[in-house]
Amino acid sequence: MNDFINLAQSVRTVGDAIEVLRHNFTIDKEIENAINFAIEAHKGQYRKSGEPYVVHPIMVAAIVASIASDKIMVIAALLHDVVEDTEYKIEDIEDLFGENVANLVEGLTKIVEIREDKLIPSGTNEKLIKSALSFRKILIASIKDSKVLVVKLCDRLHNMLTLDALPEDKQKRISEETLVVYAPIAHKLGISKIKNYLEDLSFKYIYPDDYAQIDDYLTIHKQNLNLRLNHFIDKAKQILNNNGFHRDDFEVIGRVKHRYSIYLKIQRKGVSIEEVLDLLAIRIIVKDPIDCYKVLGILHLKYTPIISRFKDYVALPKDNGYQTIHTTLFFDDDIVEAQIRTQEMHKLAEYGIAAHWKYKAGVGNTINLEWINNLTHETESIDKFIEITKTDLYTEDTIVFSPKGDSYTFPRGSTVLDFAYAVHSEVGDLATAAIVNNEFTSLLRILKNGDVVHIITQDKPRPHCSWVEAVKTSRAKEGIKNLCKQRLKEVNRKVAYKIVATIFNISYDETEKIIKELHLDGNIDKVTNNLDRLRVVIAKVAKLKKLKVVRFWELLKKGYKKPVLRDMNYFSIFTNKHIESVEFDYCCHPKLGDEIIAFYSRGNAVIHHKLCSNAYEMINDKNTKMFFVKWKSSSSAKYRLIIALQNKKGALLELLKELDKLDLNITNIELGIKSSDSAEYCKLEVETAMDRSNLIKDSISRKFKLIDFISLKDAYKS
Numbered sequence: 273m274n275d276f277i278n279l280a281q282s283v284r285t286v287g288d289a290i291e292v293l294r295h296n297f298t299i300d301k302e303i304e305n306a307i308n309f310a311i312e313a314h315k316g317q318y319r320k321s322g323e324p325y326v327v328h329p330i331m332v333a334a335i336v337a338s339i340a341s342d343k344i345m346v347i348a349a350l351l352h353d354v355v356e357d358t359e360y361k362i363e364d365i366e367d368l369f370g371e372n373v374a375n376l377v378e379g380l381t382k383i384v385e386i387r388e389d390k391l392i393p394s395g396t397n398e399k400l401i402k403s404a405l406s407f408r409k410i411l412i413a414s415i416k417d418s419k420v421l422v423v424k425l426c427d428r429l430h431n432m433l434t435l436d437a438l439p440e441d442k443q444k445r446i447s448e449e450t451l452v453v454y455a456p457i458a459h460k461l462g463i464s465k466i467k468n469y470l471e472d473l474s475f476k477y478i479y480p481d482d483y484a485q486i487d488d489y490l491t492i493h494k495q496n497l498n499l500r501l502n503h504f505i506d507k508a509k510q511i512l513n514n515n516g517f518h519r520d521d522f523e524v525i526g527r528v529k530h531r532y533s534i535y536l537k538i539q540r541k542g543v544s545i546e547e548v549l550d551l552l553a554i555r556i557i558v559k560d561p562i563d564c565y566k567v568l569g570i571l572h573l574k575y576t577p578i579i580s581r582f583k584d585y586v587a588l589p590k591d592n593g594y595q596t597i598h599t600t601l602f603f604d605d606d607i608v609e610a611q612i613r614t615q616e617m618h619k620l621a622e623y624g625i626a627a628h629w630k631y632k633a634g635v636g637n638t639i640n641l642e643w644i645n646n647l648t649h650e651t652e653s654i655d656k657f658i659e660i661t662k663t664d665l666y667t668e669d670t671i672v673f674s675p676k677g678d679s680y681t682f683p684r685g686s687t688v689l690d691f692a693y694a695v696h697s698e699v700g701d702l703a704t705a706a707i708v709n710n711e712f713t714s715l716l717r718i719l720k721n722g723d724v725v726h727i728i729t730q731d732k733p734r735p736h737c738s739w740v741e742a743v744k745t746s747r748a749k750e751g752i753k754n755l756c757k758q759r760l761k762e763v764n765r766k767v768a769y770k771i772v773a774t775i776f777n778i779s780y781d782e783t784e785k786i787i788k789e790l791h792l793d794g795n796i797d798k799v800t801n802n803l804d805r806l807r808v809v810i811a812k813v814a815k816l817k818k819l820k821v822v823r824f825w826e827l828l829k830k831g832y833k834k835p836v837l838r839d840m841n842y843f844s845i846f847t848n849k850h851i852e853s854v855e856f857d858y859c860c861h862p863k864l865g866d867e868i869i870a871f872y873s874r875g876n877a878v879i880h881h882k883l884c885s886n887a888y889e890m891i892n893d894k895n896t897k898m899f900f901v902k903w904k905s906s907s908s909a910k911y912r913l914i915i916a917l918q919n920k921k922g923a924l925l926e927l928l929k930e931l932d933k934l935d936l937n938i939t940n941i942e943l944g945i946k947s948s949d950s951a952e953y954c955k956l957e958v959e960t961a962m963d964r965s966n967l968i969k970d971s972i973s974r975k976f977k978l979i980d981f982i983s984l985k986d987a988y989k990s
Contacts, residue, residue, distance in 0.1 A: 277469060297343075303343070319434070340422060351373065355381045454470055463623055463624035464621060486545060501527075504554050517563075522559075528552060549609075554610050558613075559614065577599050582598065593620055597612040670684055673724045686743070686745060692706070701755050704729060709723060763800075767882075767891060771799065772787065774872060775847070786816075834848060835848040836848070839904050843868075843879065843903065844902050860886070861881075864910075870898060910984040911984060914954070915977065924954070926975070931956075938957070939957045939959055940957040965981070
């Protein structure tokens with residue numbers, strides 16, 4: 273396909289574009305009519321590079337034909353911009369080319385409309401992260417017919433091949449969108465051919481220096497890499513011939529890892545390009561699945577395998593139908609990855625879902641599109657949404673089993689709790705522990721290939737809201753967040769009643785009755801976080817109906833006083849009780865800015881995290897007393913500091929003393945970070961009640977070498 277892509281990149285005339293299409297697909301009367309219609313519809317339109325616009329849809333059709341060989345898709349590709357960019361309507365397409373073509377063109381037009389409506393303009397300084405909204409709607413709009421996705425990927429590939437004509441800022445923005453939105457779709461649909469090209473082309477524009485460094489290495493070492501690859505191929509052929517395989521029974525081909533994949537490996541592993549183990553790979557293509565295992569046995573008997581890198585996707589296919597055995601071998605003083613698959617598996621690996629249309633028969637695997645459903649929940653945070661989609665779409669797979677032998681596929685780094693939510697949302701909510709490979713373990717244990725997992729549940733859910741950062745799948749993240757929202761609403765409601773009950777020195781049940789009588793129970797949960805709402809409730813309770821005036825004077829006799837807002841340490845407390853001190857309980861340690869509640873105990877205010885399990889038990893005890901509490905300053909700030917720390921006794925203690933003087937709360941510390949020049953660094957995250965960045969920087973810089981100082985709050989907002 274490399275030669276075809278190079279050719280596609282250079283085509284500039286309508287005649288050349290038609291010839292490229294003709295080389296990939298038989299141009300019959302229907303195709304000819306679609307070409308002529310597209311030429312007429314786009315007459316007078318030109319691309320930024322100067323060539324007639326219609327060259328683009330014809331080349332998109334050629335790319336579609338090269339991977340799918342489906343006439344309806346090819347015609348839709350030829351017409352994909354007609355409704356968007358010309359006077360013709362979808363009804364015209366249906367009248368001339370039929371309902372199936374019209375449906376595809378309509379789906380492609382919807383994607384364009386969504387992109388124009390939701391995607392950030394390239395002229396702004398906003399993060400592209402917001403294009404996640406576009407991504408979500410693209411998926412929702414396309415879920416009815418995966419052919420729409422495939423044609424759109426081919427459209428994006430041709431746009432990337434001709435990106436040089438655009439200004440640099442647009443090149444980068446379109447490349448970022450491609451890398452975040454379209455390459456992951458190609459990955460999940462199994463179309464590795466398109467995925468790799470989209471990644472490498474995007475990589476070239478987004479990180480030109482890193483791209484050039486890897487490209488230069490591959491160019492300089494091209495001869496040596498090819499010699500090594502040819503040596504592996506020849507040796508593999510010889511070994512298989514010597515062990516009963518006829519030369520017509522198999523094919524051995526080689527590949528060098530594509531550039532963006534090398535870059536990811538370098539970044540993830542923290543290694544140089546010379547240390548990337550699977551830079552080279554051979555693919556051994558055989559006739560039957562059983563032959564895959566025969567070849568594997570021959571290779572493992574001849575060469576020592578790296579067992580940790582062995583994966584059997586033949587017995588346990590990926591969700592997108594991908595099947596191949598992967599094994600990495602010490603191969604004659606070198607290391608090489610061997611991928612073993614049948615011809616049908618090879619077709620599916622190269623063309624993914626498009627193989628079903630390219631090869632009308634012989635590809636029996638079906639593509640699982642359930643992943644789209646997992647990504648279409650409403651998600652409050654755009655940043656969180658794109659994090660979820662990248663996790664679900666773009667990581668290596670881990671396959672585990674239920675006790676009954678059902679297999680489940682997860683992104684690398686997923687936990688037992690991810691498994692629980694994959695089984696059922698209720699199992700995830702009620703999960704309390706697990707048995708993995710016959711051993712009791714926690715829900716946060718990282719899953720490994722081949723684990724057999726049994727989930728232990730309890731009668732009632734016990735949310736662990738901080739665990740949302742530990743799980744990897746969107747289903748688990750959404751499950752935890754929904755559970756915590758429910759618990760938070762329940763807690764807020766009960767705490768609100770307790771705050772009012774404590775102020776008026778009456779029982780919980782009586783407070784509930786009064787609030788309901790005053791029709792304030794609908795939004796009573798808002799009181800816990802809103803002092804103005806609380807004051808309104810107190811005023812209405814105090815101003816009871818005339819027949820309740822006597823009862824109110826009874827409340828005064830019981831100790832009711834007008835509540836006031838008092839500042840104590842980091843907190844502001846609204847109460848009519850005498851408070852001697854504020855303290856934390858041992859069970860939870862809320863950080864600055866976390867949601868908190870306050871209990872009244874022996875003249876003291878005891879602070880808990882709002883979702884603390886011990887606090888939840890006390891909230892359910894109707895006799896406990898509580899009052900309104902909030903963090904005193906809204907100008908709280910969090911910072912990350914990197915400090916050069918001398919390797920001498922007492923250096924750390926001296927630093928901690930300085931931080932204590934500045935009244936900084938340390939939330940995270942990482943010691944012993946070494947750089948290439950052997951210097952040691954300390955990385956800390958701290959929080960403070962107010963924004964004092966200049967004071968902190970100046971004070972620390974006087975005694976220590978401050979390498980970096982980042983305001984986490986500002987970084988998040990930007």
